[in-house]
Amino acid sequence: MSTANCATAIGRPRAFDVQVALEKALEVFWEKGFDGASLSDLTSAMGINKPSMYSAFGNKEQLFLKAIEFYKDRPCGFFKPALGQPTAYKVAESMLLGAAKSMADNSHPQGCVMIQGALSCSEAAAGVKEELIKHRQQSEEQLKDRFELAKAQGDLPENVDACNLARYLNTVMQGISIQASSGATEEQLIDVANLALASFPGGKGQ
Amino acid sequence: MSTANCATAIGRPRAFDVQVALEKALEVFWEKGFDGASLSDLTSAMGINKPSMYSAFGNKEQLFLKAIEFYKDRPCGFFKPALGQPTAYKVAESMLLGAAKSMADNSHPQGCVMIQGALSCSEAAAGVKEELIKHRQQSEEQLKDRFELAKAQGDLPENVDACNLARYLNTVMQGISIQASSGATEEQLIDVANLALASFPGGKGQ
DNA sequence: AATGTTGTGTACCATTTGGTATGAAAAATA
DNA sequence: TATTTTTCATACCAAATGGTACACAACATT
Numbered sequence: 001m002s003t004a005n006c007a008t009a010i011g012r013p014r015a016f017d018v019q020v021a022l023e024k025a026l027e028v029f030w031e032k033g034f035d036g037a038s039l040s041d042l043t044s045a046m047g048i049n050k051p052s053m054y055s056a057f058g059n060k061e062q063l064f065l066k067a068i069e070f071y072k073d074r075p076c077g078f079f080k081p082a083l084g085q086p087t088a089y090k091v092a093e094s095m096l097l098g099a100a101k102s103m104a105d106n107s108h109p110q111g112c113v114m115i116q117g118a119l120s121c122s123e124a125a126a127g128v129k130e131e132l133i134k135h136r137q138q139s140e141e142q143l144k145d146r147f148e149l150a151k152a153q154g155d156l157p158e159n160v161d162a163c164n165l166a167r168y169l170n171t172v173m174q175g176i177s178i179q180a181s182s183g184a185t186e187e188q189l190i191d192v193a194n195l196a197l198a199s200f201p202g203g204k205g206q
Numbered sequence: 207m208s209t210a211n212c213a214t215a216i217g218r219p220r221a222f223d224v225q226v227a228l229e230k231a232l233e234v235f236w237e238k239g240f241d242g243a244s245l246s247d248l249t250s251a252m253g254i255n256k257p258s259m260y261s262a263f264g265n266k267e268q269l270f271l272k273a274i275e276f277y278k279d280r281p282c283g284f285f286k287p288a289l290g291q292p293t294a295y296k297v298a299e300s301m302l303l304g305a306a307k308s309m310a311d312n313s314h315p316q317g318c319v320m321i322q323g324a325l326s327c328s329e330a331a332a333g334v335k336e337e338l339i340k341h342r343q344q345s346e347e348q349l350k351d352r353f354e355l356a357k358a359q360g361d362l363p364e365n366v367d368a369c370n371l372a373r374y375l376n377t378v379m380q381g382i383s384i385q386a387s388s389g390a391t392e393e394q395l396i397d398v399a400n401l402a403l404a405s406f407p408g409g410k411g412q
Numbered sequence: 413a414a415t416g417t418t419g420t421g422t423a424c425c426a427t428t429t430g431g432t433a434t435g436a437a438a439a440a441t442a
Numbered sequence: 443t444a445t446t447t448t449t450c451a452t453a454c455c456a457a458a459t460g461g462t463a464c465a466c467a468a469c470a471t472t
Contacts, residue, residue, distance in 0.1 A: 011448025012438040033326030035241040039430060049451065050431075056449095060430065109326070116326040119317070119387055120239030124430090133388045167385070167394060168401040175381030179373070181325055182339045188373060195374040199405025217418025218468040245460060255421065256461075262419095266460070330460090 018056060019070070021046040026067040030109040034064055034118045034125040064117070064128050068135070071113055078102050083142060088150035089202040091143075092169055096196055099173045100189035103180035111181030115174055140170045160201050172196045224262060225276070227252040232273040236315040240270055240324045240331040270323070270334050274341070277319055284308050289348060294356035295408040297349075298375055302402060305379045306395035309386035317387030320345075321380055346376045366407050378402045 024045045028037045039060060043053050057063040071077075078098025085091045103111055114136060118129040143166035150156040176189050230251045234243045245266060249259050263269040277283075284304025291297045309317055320342060324335040349372035356362040382395050 009448085010440055010446080012450075014449070015438095029326075031326060032328050033239075033241065035239065036326060036328035036331065038328075038428075040428085051433095051452095052450065054431070111325070113326075115384055119325055119384070120235075120237060120242060120315070120319075120322040122238050122242035122244075125242065136388060161397075164397045164401060167390075168398050171381035171385050171398050172378060172402075173381070174384040175377035175379070178321055178325070178380040178384070179377050182342055184373075191367075191370045192374050192377050195370060195405065196378075196402070199401060214470070215418085216416085216470060218420080220419065221468095244458075246458085257422095257463095258420065260461070 014052075014056070016046070016048050016052070021048060021053075021056070022063075022067055022070045025063055026071055026113065027108060029064055029067055029117055030071075030111075030113040033116060033121070034060075034128050035122050061127055065131060068113055068117065068132070072135075076102065079139065083146055087202070088147055088156045089197075089200055091146055091150075092200050093193075093197055095143075095169060096172060096176070096193035097190060099176050100180075100193045101186055103177050104184060104186040104189050110183070112174075112177040115177045116181055136170070136174075140166050143169055155202075157201055165201070169196075220258075220262070222252070222254050222258070227254060227259075227262070228269075228273055228276045231269055232277055232319065233314060235270055235273055235323055236277075236317075236319040239322060239327070240266075240334050241328050267334055271337060274319055274323065274338070278341075282308065285345065289352055293408070294353055294362045295403075295406055297352055297356075298406050299399075299403055301349075301375060302378060302382070302399035303396060305382050306386075306399045307392055309383050310390060310392040310395055316389070318380075318383040321383045322387055342376070342380075346372050349375055362407055371407070375402075 024047070025042050028041050028045045031037075032041065039050060039053070042060070042063065043050055046053065048056075053063065057066055078095070078101070082091055082094035082098050085094045114132055117132055118125045121129050144162050147156060147160070147162035147165050151158060151160070151162060156162075172192075176192060179189060179192065230253070231248050234247050234251045237243075238247065245256060245259070248266070248269065249256055252259065254262075259269065263272055284301070284307070288297055288300035288304050291300045320338055323338055324331045327335050350368050353362060353366070353368035353371050357364060357366070357368060362368075378398075382398060385395060385398065
């Protein structure tokens with residue numbers, strides 16, 4: 001249960017690395033979605049057998065949730081760095097170009113697990129679908145807060161609606177995810193990003 | 207096999223309406239995706255039993271393909287009417303506002319089957335995933351052709367890339383689908399559509 | 413009324429699904 | 443070395459999966 005690496009653990013030690021196994025599970029969910037990924041798919045990719053998986057992660061649903069938690073915090077994520085950009089426009093630019101690059105990257109499945117992990121799904125996946133929606137809304141909220149800060153800093157005109165702007169940006173990112181999942185290249189997605197940026201307050205369009 | 211309503215059909219007549227059954231199947235696939243929809247889900251929604259389904263439609267995959275064919279041609283579709291608008295800008299406007307209205311409409315599942323029917327999916331769904339990608343690319347192609355026509359008619363500046371513009375519009379529509387599937391309202395999606403239109407050549411932004 | 417053709421309903425198929433019981437194996441502690 | 447604690451591997455579970463065999467029912471034609 002405890003994943004803390006205490007000085008001396010009692011009992012037989014784990015023969016696999018939890019973090020690595022989680023990463024493998026993530027890839028399977030990413031590619032096949034919650035419904036499409038079977039336990040056999042998962043455990044064979046993780047290199048362990050079912051009892052080990054159940055004792056380490058609980059069940060399929062919790063495995064998924066832990067996998068996407070890992071996804072969020074992964075070093076190659078583009079979201080957090082983009083939020084830290086100095087101006088609203090640079091935030092949007094960094095976000096969209098980061099999404100274009102990251103989602104078309106073929107060192108992992110294309111698109112975004114947070115979107116395609118459980119979009120249309122069975123009742124068995126209803127819980128993870130809700131969780132994914134919540135996560136996406138949180139991202140949008142963070143964007144909104146960032147744009148409101150920008151308005152306070154005079155970096156964004158007073159008349160822009162931070163909420164709408166955040167939703168627009170999020171929408172384009174989600175569209176980019178679908179495009180990537182359909183096989184679009186990084187260059188194509190960058191063109192899309194630049195078109196979207198043209199309408200951004202303070203951007204190239206003005 | 208033949209769905210043609212010949213003058214006099216031989217053998218026992220069907221006890222159900224093929225078109226209606228297909229519509230019911232579409233709703234199930236729309237909500238649950240290909241992987242998430244079981245044959246029991248489908249046949250019970252269609253009001254028939256499995257042998258009838260198999261004799262009328264072939265198998266689960268063909269049922270899906272026929273269902274999305276029905277989806278495309280459905281009278282409430284917004285795509286074709288939008289393509290027929292007189293100017294490029296009006297095409298884009300009609301397309302995005304139509305998408306906003308249609309995808310948030312809760313008289314059917316939210317979002318778009320062509321997108322969420324099989325995004326991340328099992329190997330069993332690989333064929334339908336490819337088919338959906340093909341359909342989406344065809345839509346993009348139609349948009350591109352429409353914008354190229356607009357350029358020829360002097361309705362769109364010579365320097366715009368019809369291909370990029372079509373992809374951008376398609377991307378925003380796909381993003382709108384995700385938003386709708388996540389519970390966004392029609393009003394929220396209309397705001398997104400208007401923001402996207404602001405950067406459109408010949409639109410409000412210029 | 414008999415025949416030929418097609419759809420329907422039930423009951424079934426092998427396989428796979430998510431999830432476990434159980435005993436052996438590996439380590440720390442005593 | 444004996445004990446305790448935890449993990450691992452095999453083998454298993456009931457239920458659900460996509461798909462069918464088969465007997466029967468309903469119609470048009472003869």
